[in-house]
Amino acid sequence: MLLLASTVPAALEETDWLELLPESDLQALLDMPEISHNTPEADSSFYAPERGGLRASGEDLPAVMYSAQTVPELDGRAILLGGYPVPLESNGKGNFVEFFLVPYPGACIHVPPPPPNQIVLVRYPQGMPLEDIYAPLWVEGTLNIELSSNELADAAYTIAADKVELVEY
Template identity: 75%
Template sequence: MRSLLLSVLLLAGAAQAALEETDWLDLMPEADRKALLEMPEITHDSPEADSGFYTPDGGGLRSADKAMPDFMYSAQTVPALDGREILLGGYPVPLETDQRGQFVEFFLVPYPGACIHVPPPPPNQIVLVRYPQGINLEDIYAPLWVEGVLRVEVSSNALADFAYAIDAEKVELITE
């Protein structure tokens, strides 16, 4: 009986230790969230060549369309999330591989195809993921779970401006 009670307590502790999924909207300050929810529908009728993206190599996650609302360029963060362990689901935009061809750095974004989608996410909806053990990213349209400590890290690289980074402890395909 005692071992059964111990097993139940261990299972209950493991269930409590599991992280609850963080919503992408939680990464936006209240004013940005409100502006997003009140934004009119965006059409996706234009061909990719006319999408308004800009990077020096001709593709990327930056929008050159200055007619977009200001919050679409927002790097404003939620300071209370800095240092918090989170579980975030999203889609990868591959950046850097190791010598084995495994991706050790990628952006996580809230919707698939963000590198060709109109409009690209605002910087506070782009998370730089560092994952030293690497993952094989065969399909950028396959969603991932990323678990780790979220840091406010407003920065940019050749592909995008971003407002958060995660040193991932665990990255896995979402299979449900």
């Protein structure tokens, strides 16, 4: 009797955010001193247009905090990545079809933001409601190296998402 391998793909293993960093950036982040994460409550001028949303920073940060260096081996790879949403664009039904995925909650209101290689632009044509930016998501899809930029932030990667789900505990 001939046994054939299953045609059902195995579940994807979770990709760790640190895997998105080239070795040099990972080491630079590990060697970096602690930095302050100011919140809007601590700085009433946070929303001033000249401060620039996720781009805002009142500090001179090490170059690694602006790095868009990527890991070439990840380009085109199917991944499962957990993170927190920063809503960007919604469809006519109010569901978000584009959002940034970031590694920690509140990155959209903390200063400084993650580096571009720790921000992923997610494109999800089906859309989903994003009612709570502190609710973690699982995003499954194809990761691509693609620099995207808007008034909030720069992202070094994109994901063409096949599936987006709230993390259930």
